[in-house]
Amino acid sequence: MSTVALKDVSKIWPDGTVAVNHASLDVGDGEFMVLLGPSGCGKSTILRMIAGLEDPSEGDILLNGSPVLEVPPRDRSIAMVFQDFALYPHMSVSDNIGFPLKLSKVDPGPRGERVGDVATALGIGDVLGRKPGQLSGGQRQRVAMGRAIIRRPGLFLMDEPLSNLDSGLRAELRNEITGLTRELGVTTMYVTHDQAEALTMADRVAILRRGVLQDVGTPTEVYGRPATLYVAAFLGSPRMNLLEAAVYVHLDRYIQLNFGEQALYLPWNDIRARAVAHYHGERIVVGLRAEALTPVAIDTPGAVFRGRIRYLEHHGHESLAYLDIGATAVVVDEIGGTAPEAETAGNGGGVLKNALQRLTGRGGTAVRTLETEAPSVLNSGRHNRRAAELSVRLAPYPAVAPGHPLAVSVRMDALHFFDERGGRIDVGWR
Ligand SMILES: Nc1ncnc2c1ncn2[C@@H]1O[C@H](COP(=O)(O)OP(=O)(O)OP(=O)(O)O)[C@@H](O)[C@H]1O
Ligand SMILES: [Mg+2]
Known part of the structure; x- marks a missing residue:
C-alpha cells in the first residue's frame, strides 16, 4: 500500500511555463484523491512527477516516505492510466489485460484467473477474446484500466480516464472505478476537470488553478466552505x-x-x-x-x-x-467561459524567477509566471x-x-x- 506526499513542489518547463507552483499535498494510504482543475492547470504534470516521469524543478515527492526518484522504478508499484491510453492492437483483450503479469512471469493458469476476475469487475468479461479494434470506446477504456490494475499496484494514477465517453457510461464507470479501488484498498490519484465527477468520486478533492493548489478537503468541506472565490465558483451546479x-x-x-x-x-x-x-x-x-x-x-x-x-x-x-x-x-476568470487573464511576462514572481535563473543559469529571461498576487x-x-x-x-x-x-x-x-x-x-x- 502507498502514501504520497508533495512537499512544496514546483515544475517550471524550459520555456518558462510554470506548470506547478509550490504545491504541497498528502495522500493517505488507500485514499481516493481527485485532482480537479481546468485545462492547463498542471494536473497531468503532477501525476507525471509522482510517477517519476518528470523531475520537479523544486521540492520533494515522497512515496511511502522516500523520495520517489530514489525508489527504483520496478519497486514503485505505481500503475498509471494516461489521458491518451494505448492498447496493443494485435492482442486480444485478455492478453492486453494480462500483459503486465506475463512480463513478471506469472504462469498462464493463475494469470488467466486474475484476468477473468479483473475483467468481470470492470464489466468486460464477455469480450475477452476480441481485439481492441472490435470494442467500443468505453470498453477500450476499461481494458486500459484492467491492464493497469491487474498488477495490484500500491498506487493508481489515473489521468482523465473517462474523458472520451458519453455521460451515461461515465457515470457507470465512475462507480466501478471507485468500487474497485476501494475494494482493493489501492491509493488512487484521479485527475479530472469535471467538478461533478470529482465530488461524486473523491474521498478528498484538491483543486488547482494555474499550478496553484487552492483548496484540499472532502467534497462536503470544499463545497460547503470553499477556501477561495475560485473554488466557490468552480464547484456546484448551477454555479454559485x-x-x-x-x-x-x-x-x-x-x-x-x-x-x-x-x-x-x-x-x-x-x-x-x-x-x-x-x-x-x-x-x-x-x-x-x-x-x-x-x-x-x-x-x-x-x-x-x-x-x-x-x-x-x-x-x-x-x-x-x-x-x-x-x-x-x-x-x-476561467470559469463560465470567460477568457483567462493573459499570463504576465517577466513581472517579478521572485522565488520562481530565481529558481528559473538557477535552472537556466542566466538572469533576465522573460519568465511566464503565474500571478502570485491575485488581481482584485x-x-x-x-x-x-x-x-x-x-x-x-x-x-x-x-x-x-x-x-x-x-x-x-x-x-x-x-x-x-x-x-x-x-x-x-x-x-x-x-
Ligand atoms: N513538455 C512541456 N513543455 C512545456 N510546457 C508544457 C509541457 N507539458 C505541459 N506544459 C504546460 O504546462 C502546463 C500544465 O500542463 P498539464 O498537462 O499539466 O495540464 P493539465 O491540467 O493536465 O491540462 P488538461 O486538462 O488539458 O490535460 C500547461 O500550460 C502546458 O501547456
Ligand atoms: Mg492533462
Missing part, C-alpha cells in the same frame, strides 16, 4: 451566484450588505459578523448557492431579494429561473463585472414566465463571503 456587495456596519445591531437597490442584513450575533465588519465602507463578494434561495410571495418581509425573471431553463427534474435583481455579478476581482473593470442574473431553483413546470416578478427568501447562514482578492472571509478560518 457571486454578487458584489457594499458593507456598512451598524455597530452592535447588524451589518448592511447593499446590492444595488436591495439590501440584506447580517445580524450582529451571526458568528461571522465581526469578520465581515472589517470591510466597513468597502466592497466584498457575497456567494449564494441556489439552495440558499427559496421562492416566496412577493410581499414577504425579511431577508428577501425581489426581481424580474429574465429567462427560464428547463432541466427535467427542476427548472432554473434567472432573476434580475439589479445587483452586480462577479465573474471569475472588484476593481479590474474589463470583463469581471456584469448585471447579476441570480439562479433560482423552481419546480419542473413553474407557474411563472420570463418577465414575471419573483421574490426569493435568502438563508443568511448559507451566505459565503470573499474579499476582493478572492480569499474567504470567515471565523476560525485557516
Whole structure:
C-alpha cells in the first residue's frame, strides 16, 4: 500500500511555463484523491512527477516516505492510466489485460484467473477474446484500466480516464472505478476537470488553478466552505451566484450588505459578523448557492431579494429561473467561459524567477509566471463585472414566465463571503 506526499513542489518547463507552483499535498494510504482543475492547470504534470516521469524543478515527492526518484522504478508499484491510453492492437483483450503479469512471469493458469476476475469487475468479461479494434470506446477504456490494475499496484494514477465517453457510461464507470479501488484498498490519484465527477468520486478533492493548489478537503468541506472565490465558483451546479456587495456596519445591531437597490442584513450575533465588519465602507463578494434561495410571495418581509425573471431553463427534474435583481455579478476568470487573464511576462514572481535563473543559469529571461498576487476581482473593470442574473431553483413546470416578478427568501447562514482578492472571509478560518 502507498502514501504520497508533495512537499512544496514546483515544475517550471524550459520555456518558462510554470506548470506547478509550490504545491504541497498528502495522500493517505488507500485514499481516493481527485485532482480537479481546468485545462492547463498542471494536473497531468503532477501525476507525471509522482510517477517519476518528470523531475520537479523544486521540492520533494515522497512515496511511502522516500523520495520517489530514489525508489527504483520496478519497486514503485505505481500503475498509471494516461489521458491518451494505448492498447496493443494485435492482442486480444485478455492478453492486453494480462500483459503486465506475463512480463513478471506469472504462469498462464493463475494469470488467466486474475484476468477473468479483473475483467468481470470492470464489466468486460464477455469480450475477452476480441481485439481492441472490435470494442467500443468505453470498453477500450476499461481494458486500459484492467491492464493497469491487474498488477495490484500500491498506487493508481489515473489521468482523465473517462474523458472520451458519453455521460451515461461515465457515470457507470465512475462507480466501478471507485468500487474497485476501494475494494482493493489501492491509493488512487484521479485527475479530472469535471467538478461533478470529482465530488461524486473523491474521498478528498484538491483543486488547482494555474499550478496553484487552492483548496484540499472532502467534497462536503470544499463545497460547503470553499477556501477561495475560485473554488466557490468552480464547484456546484448551477454555479454559485457571486454578487458584489457594499458593507456598512451598524455597530452592535447588524451589518448592511447593499446590492444595488436591495439590501440584506447580517445580524450582529451571526458568528461571522465581526469578520465581515472589517470591510466597513468597502466592497466584498457575497456567494449564494441556489439552495440558499427559496421562492416566496412577493410581499414577504425579511431577508428577501425581489426581481424580474429574465429567462427560464428547463432541466427535467427542476427548472432554473434567472432573476434580475439589479445587483452586480462577479465573474471569475476561467470559469463560465470567460477568457483567462493573459499570463504576465517577466513581472517579478521572485522565488520562481530565481529558481528559473538557477535552472537556466542566466538572469533576465522573460519568465511566464503565474500571478502570485491575485488581481482584485472588484476593481479590474474589463470583463469581471456584469448585471447579476441570480439562479433560482423552481419546480419542473413553474407557474411563472420570463418577465414575471419573483421574490426569493435568502438563508443568511448559507451566505459565503470573499474579499476582493478572492480569499474567504470567515471565523476560525485557516
Ligand atoms: N513538455 C512541456 N513543455 C512545456 N510546457 C508544457 C509541457 N507539458 C505541459 N506544459 C504546460 O504546462 C502546463 C500544465 O500542463 P498539464 O498537462 O499539466 O495540464 P493539465 O491540467 O493536465 O491540462 P488538461 O486538462 O488539458 O490535460 C500547461 O500550460 C502546458 O501547456
Ligand atoms: Mg492533462
